[in-house]
Amino acid sequence: MTYEEIIKKHILTNNSQIVLIILDGLGDIPHPDFDKKTPLEYAATPNLDYLAKNSMLGRIHPILPGITPGSGPAHLAVFGYDPLQHQIGRGVLEALGLDIKLKPNDIAARSNFASMDTKGIITDRRAGRIKDDKADALCELISSVSEIDGVRIKIKPGKEHRFVTVFSSETKELGSLISDTDPLHDDLPIQKAAGNNESSQFLADIVNKFTERGMELLKNEHPANAFLMRGFSSKPRILSIRDKYKLEAAAIAAYPMYRGIASLLGFSILPSAESIEELFEVYRKNSNKYNYFYIHIKGTDKAGEDGDFSGKVKCIESVDRALPHLLSKLPDVLCITGDHSSPALMHSHSWHPVPVLIHGKYCGFDPTQRFTESDSITGGLGDFESKYLMGLLLANAGRLQKFGA
């Protein structure tokens, strides 16, 4: 029996309410230019400190030691979906990030413009990171190929050289076991897509025709005279959070990708907001309607990826300032954590464990004084994999029966 099966079998329902606040990319490592502190340690956080003194702290490992997760697996894990069992394809994730609604038979591919020499060799997989407006125009151009062999093709531009291609059909089954046309390294030719079964081969042929016809349209463009596709995937078959955990869940998130992931799991998507106060206000307004809230805050990850230590500190401090507003409608179980670490020093996601705080009537508390990386090392929750977080929150909410007699 897997952990998820045990949990599912022992789920209870009651009137309790769980709020999970994800500060994206929250975890960090000490920065030599900032008193050898992490952003959480450097920030002034009186409200988080108060909460830490009255909560149990610990650390979550998004996947396993040393493994740096993308946003997809990191989020699946904190929602109680084993990230090694459930995977969201790259094409789907990119589509979610562009607010594209996928139907069950849609296949999405992560796509991007590239530069190709006269011999068909890719010289720059990113076409010099062409500007958004230029890329938008090129997307418009290849969008004229809107159907091949009865399969509809839709293009949606992303940032810079990136776009998403969605293939759909109401009559033919489309498979997603299709190899990338992207050679993944410069100085190699575009690859022919190949399918691993009949429905995938059917679509692979269309992908190759689309590549050919699209590139014919781009042949006089510079530097983006080619495009590459990878991560062909369809919406994963995955139990909704209602069916799995008997939760009526709502997502409050400003960024499309996080609304998209939540939507895949059957969360209700609440109206978004700009500031953290407003995000918390959305929760307050809707707090009677759901028993599980996921509130996503992007600023910490953005600053981390930009190497902007001070920006990360500022974002943490705004969360802290807004916190009393949320606490005035205190849920039965409040959890604050990140989906993964994004150390400012590294300008990227990382494998480092993330501080986690659980506050509730039965969470207990420990000698930790602040919600920081160093305090959380000695927190009473200890270290655990993110996939166990949901079980802990459900337990704290009185939503899990005893295992065995």
Add this chain to the structure above:
Amino acid sequence: MTYEEIIKKHILTNNSQIVLIILDGLGDIPHPDFDKKTPLEYAATPNLDYLAKNSMLGRIHPILPGITPGSGPAHLAVFGYDPLQHQIGRGVLEALGLDIKLKPNDIAARSNFASMDTKGIITDRRAGRIKDDKADALCELISSVSEIDGVRIKIKPGKEHRFVTVFSSETKELGSLISDTDPLHDDLPIQKAAGNNESSQFLADIVNKFTERGMELLKNEHPANAFLMRGFSSKPRILSIRDKYKLEAAAIAAYPMYRGIASLLGFSILPSAESIEELFEVYRKNSNKYNYFYIHIKGTDKAGEDGDFSGKVKCIESVDRALPHLLSKLPDVLCITGDHSSPALMHSHSWHPVPVLIHGKYCGFDPTQRFTESDSITGGLGDFESKYLMGLLLANAGRLQKFGA
């Protein structure tokens, strides 16, 4: 997908360098006769202390809680080979310890002289631990049986009553699924070897004939008038560290067994040396040629197994004194740990977790002040199984891609 499969799939290569220093049997427990300290706590280690303040500490569990490992599984684990999945047979391990080069069709057996009464009952499985020179002469004696049914038999003496027998053939397949002739307890008769499949039964018959003919030669000897064999095994089929982790790995180890294990995994074996300074000098001289170095120091384990607390302290202090020499050629990622614990109080290997230190640009650091058992409890790496160490080192070296998008 197992952890090893995930890591393998996400390996990157770059110019980074990893150095792993194994102080064999390093971990210990407080000793009542030495201020209730462990050897690491008792030793004066200014250089390790400095490193600890600028590194992340934690503890590795060689296998799982309570399980005391032999050198084989303990080493496999720190090299990133799950010790429950990959096993090195006892015969092979003993052969490696005697610097015997095994070919793929060779079967090695751990062997030892014993005393037998007139009824064929083993009265002393160690033949009174006869001295090396006496045992060497007996090995010479039974070596006259050098071939049976076309299978060559080679004997190599070990310490005291121990030796290794290697069976080899260039024409017949030799199986290793053979039961021991060693009854494992005194007052029992020698067992007949039996094979579990055709090629193993073929060799089992030869093992029985060899036992008979060898004992005929020993019949007038005292106390060693018999010999026993166990742990029949051949070189395991195991991915090399190059194929698994894309590392060009080199081993610097004075003891044959550790060179042997490294050699099984495809490490280059560098010239050995006597003192710790010299071992580190071998690293310095070769540091441009490899990107993963394993440096093995035996003294800590030897002292631990001898119950020699002060000897263990002295070995740790010599490593500390030699450390600046190594640090003057600082690798991108430096890891110092042990393969397992060998508490002086216990005179043996043990299950206790082992302090581990990782130093590198992105390791972060924690409030720990010394590289000791008690400090490592609160280290930022936390507790983890040794099999995850390789993933952490690769991550710190920038050699792992992100998992998912």
